[in-house]
Amino acid sequence: MQDNSLYDMENSLLEDALDADPQADRILEGLNESQHEAVSSELRNMLIIAGAGTGKTRVLVSRIAWLIKHFHIAPRNIMAVTFTNKAATEMRERLALMVGNSVQMSLWANTFHSICLRLLRAYASYAGLIPGFTILDTDSQVSLVKRLMKDMNIDTKEFKPSDIASNISKQKENGIRALAFSKMISAKSPDYVKVTSQVYNVYERVCNQENSVDFSELLLRTVELLENNQEIRELQHRRFKEILVDEFQDTNAIQYRFLRLIAGPDSHVLVVGDDDQSIYGWRGADVSNMRKFLKDFSNVKEVLLALNYRSTQKILDVANTIIGFNSDRLMEKVLKGNFGEGEKVRILNCANNKTESSAVSERIASLHESGVAYRDIAILYRNNYLSLDFEQTLLRKHIPFVIYGGQKFFERAEILDAIAYMRILVNEDDDTALLRIINTPSRKIGPKVVDGLRTIANERNCSLIKAMRLLEAHVHSDNVDKTLASLYKKVAVFCDLLKVLKEKKESLSLSAFADEMLRITGLYQFYQEKDFKEGKDNEEHSRYANLGMLISNIKEFESNSTAPAVSDESAPESTADSDEKKEEDPLLTYLSNITLVSTGELNEDGETASGTDAVNLMTMHSSKGLEFKYVFLVGFEKDILPSRMCAFSDKSLAEERRLAYVGVTRAKTALYISYSQNRSLFGKVEATGASSFLRELVREYKGKHDVPLTIESISSASYY
DNA sequence: GCCGCCTTGGTTTTT
DNA sequence: CCAAGGCGGC
The missing domain is CATH 3.40.50.300 (P-loop containing nucleotide triphosphate hydrolases)
Structure with missing residues (x-):
């Protein structure tokens, strides 16, 4: 200063x-x-x-x-x-x-x-990309890796494609390219590292060939472009x-x-x-x-x-104590409150997970009776599966609740199918998208036909769509090869479908096209029948209904982007300095948008749900950045909160402690922390007990005055 | 090529 | 306990 x-x-x-x-x-x-x-x-x-x-x-x-x-x-x-x-x-x-x-x-x-x-997008060619490149979502990335591993005869049981894919991403996030990574490998490297390196080499090449980039590639490419x-x-x-x-x-x-x-x-x-x-x-x-x-x-x-505008001092005291056990902090912050002392933090020691969920629900019910809105209450947990008991108990007590997390709209199979069709229309080289839907719904194009097609594509070093075109040309020439002719016969339906889709895309508005696409590809019918067969046709989130919601979402996107200045248009200095892209294909813009802006749950209007008065259930991770008047931290147990998986290293233990700290600091007015002595998990009952974080917290206040917390025991007899 | 049974595995989550 | 994916039978 x-x-x-x-x-x-x-x-x-x-x-x-x-x-x-x-x-x-x-x-x-x-x-x-x-x-x-x-x-x-x-x-x-x-x-x-x-x-x-x-x-x-x-x-x-x-x-x-x-x-x-x-x-x-x-x-x-x-x-x-x-x-x-x-x-x-x-x-x-x-x-x-x-x-x-x-x-x-x-x-x-x-x-x-x-x-x-x-x-x-503004500097695609400078970054070695063809304008119109597509973005691989996680699902596509894994399926691409899996395909490559099978081609390379790598056992996909011993090495899980999802692990290999995330290892590759991890390297990219550290700025390490396939070549650089392979140079870091030695004979002593563990097998999975060797496999990662092998697959990474091929993966990098194939992504370029397919003109697609995964999430970490977006960052790495840009860094290289700027460098x-x-x-x-x-x-x-x-x-x-x-x-x-x-x-x-x-x-x-x-x-x-x-x-x-x-x-x-x-x-x-x-x-x-x-x-x-x-x-x-x-x-x-x-x-x-x-x-x-x-x-x-x-x-x-x-x-x-360090001046906190959220919680009572007692909650902050507990938070400060918990995080105080971490060494190696950048700066020791002691949060100071603004809203007075408040109530003591209540620790609920429960006999088992049933008594825990009953006790918590009971307290929620009485809070509500005393005038607290449900939306001001949250139940936070370490692992998603811990929500189950609470869902059941709340349902039984007729307490409304919403669960955050779970499957995302844009990660559902039916939506990804629809997106794959759109992707190949924008980027013909996107074989990963093509392979997803070439036989969805079934067109009798099985693995043999696909292999035949892939052989041609590999020989010519071209995309599968190109291979189909070559086949088509060959069939219409003299000297037709019999096996090729029969191969073409099998894929002709799909070729024709693509042609129709292309025409429709040019002649219709985006949403009208998408609706038409779902009809002529047969996806509507396919999922309607599937829903019916599984008795899900009347479910709120049936797959058929989800496809309808996709159309609503496209319509919403359309009405937002018809406004004069589209935000995506303004690439830096684009008018003066970049020769790329004059007008962007709305389909391409939409695709980029949904892959990067994957909205969580959508309601009928295609907008995220909110507004209803309901108790909030979510993981402590997803609660970051949020606040609630009343917070219940549940399953605060050994093997759950310092997670059993990462309790080995100090580093991850500190991170688990920070997670506990994040949970505690969500509460404004009152905080409850509960744990069970016994918990039935995956079918069998296990003895659990309080988290070590809770033990060190309680020990800290032993024999002291002005303790900011109280402990209550809830026996199994209290609830049934 | 499709359906169904059986094995297997199951932190956290965003882009 | 439950969901998903693989494989074997039709």
């Missing part, structure tokens, strides 16, 4: 000259001292360490508003990066409230992945002057590398994060990026937000 008075002076002169927006100062109203310091700081690199519930998003949004209103930074010179779409949407919404709707047109507030996608192309890199440096990153503790190696590359010598980067809430280490998130940031970026100002 002191040593930057010069900057301050410069800035205030600038401000005077430009007639500072009188509204600018209102942005700072109601901020506490450290929030104020962060928001109104001079232009520079910043690391904001924001404890749970300390107004992180508010600071981020206010800072952006301050950049625009006070420093007169053009929205197009700002990039705000989030980890999830949910966070990106929230940020845009809150920003719109503060600085108006028009800003988000030119301001990039998006996930790492969609930002990289935009850059790759190898000075002109494009400097173009971005000129554009992105102020870069802000949310949930920085969740960034992985390749995302960090991207940040370093996208920030120019006179750009500023502001990152917000909480090392104590880093719970995604198992999928590559690297908390040490926070430390690296201080080292790699110049003159970083650190701001600590």
Whole structure:
């Protein structure tokens, strides 16, 4: 603060000259001292360490508003990066409230992945991609890996394709290409590493051939594009002057590398994060990026937000104690509350999982009787399967509830089938999509026919669609080969179908085309019959109904994108500097959108469900960023909370503890922590008991005054 | 090529 | 206990 008075002076002169927006100062109203310091700081690199519930998003949004209103930074010179779409949407919404709707047109507030996608679409050919490349979702990635492994005669039982696929992704997330990875392999490497390397080599080549990129490829490609192309890199440096990153503790190696590359010598980067809430280490998130940031970026100002606006002090005391057992924290934060002492945290020691779910439901019922809305209550657990007992008990007591998580709409088989048809229309080389639906619904194109086709494609080094075309041409020539003719006869139905689909795509609107597509491919009928056979035809989420919801979703997308300025159109400096893509194919835009913006559950209108008054059930992972007045942390048990799987290393134990901390800090008014002495799991009853985190917590308060918690025992006789 | 039985395995989740 | 995928029989 002191040593930057010069900057301050410069800035205030600038401000005077430009007639500072009188509204600018209102942005700072109601901020506490450290929030104020962060928001109104001079232009520079910043690391904001924001404890749970300390107004992180508010600071981020206010800072952006301050950049625009006070420093007169053009929205197009700002990039705000989030980890999830949910966070990106929230940020845009809150920003719109503060600085108006028009800003988000030119301001990039998006996930790492969609930002990289935009850059790759704008500079596709520079990145070695053909415009119109498709994105492989996880499902497609695994099926591609599986196909390659079978081709390579690798036992897919010994080495699970999903493991190999995620190993490949892990390498990409560390910026390691197939060639580099193979050089790291030695004879001593474990078999699965060797297999990963072998498959990675082929996988990389085939992805290029099929003109498709998986999720981690989006990042890696962009990083390579920026590294190898000075002109494009400097173009971005000129554009992105102020870069802000949310949930920085969740960034992985390749995302960090991207940040370093996208920030120019006179750009500023502001990152917000909480090392104590880093719970995604198992999928590559690297908390040490926070430390690296201080080292790699110049003159970083650190701001600590520790004043909590969410919970009572007793809840915060428990949270502070739990996280206090972690060593190696970036900074020891002690959360300080704003809302008084509150009730003691109640620990429920239950005889078994049935008494636990009964006790919790009972308390929810009495809370509701005393006037608490169901939507203000949450049940949080470590593992998804723990929700089962609570679902049953709540159902029996007629307490409404919603479960978050579970199968995602865009991961359902019927939706993926529909998407695969769309993908091959956008990208003919996408064999992975083609192989998914060439015989779905059944067209009597079995493995033998497919193999025949693949042989031709391999010989000619071309896609399967191309191979079919060659076959067709051959059949119409002289000297027709008999086996080829019979092969063509088998696939002709599909060839013709593709032709019809192509015509329809050109002549119809996107949603009309999609509806027509589902009809003529037979997917509607196929899934309607399947639903009927399995007696699911009247279910709310029957597969047939889901296909209908897909159409609603496309219609919604259509009506959003007919608005004048489509957000995706604005590639950086695209009009001046990029020769790619004039008008984007709406189908391609839609596909990119749903693969990257995979919405959770959709209701009949194709929008995410909310608004009903119901108790919230979810994992502690998915509760991050949320808050509830009443929180029940259930199954707080040995072998569940420090998960049995990762209790081996200190590192993962610390992460499990952070997960407990995240759970505790969701509660505003009251917190209950429950555990069972016995739990029936996968059919058999096991003796469990309190989590070690609970033991160390209770031990800490032994013999002390002002203990913020109480323990109640609930015997099996209490409920039945 | 399809249906059904049987084996097998079952943290966390986003893009 | 339950869901999904593989394989064998028709």
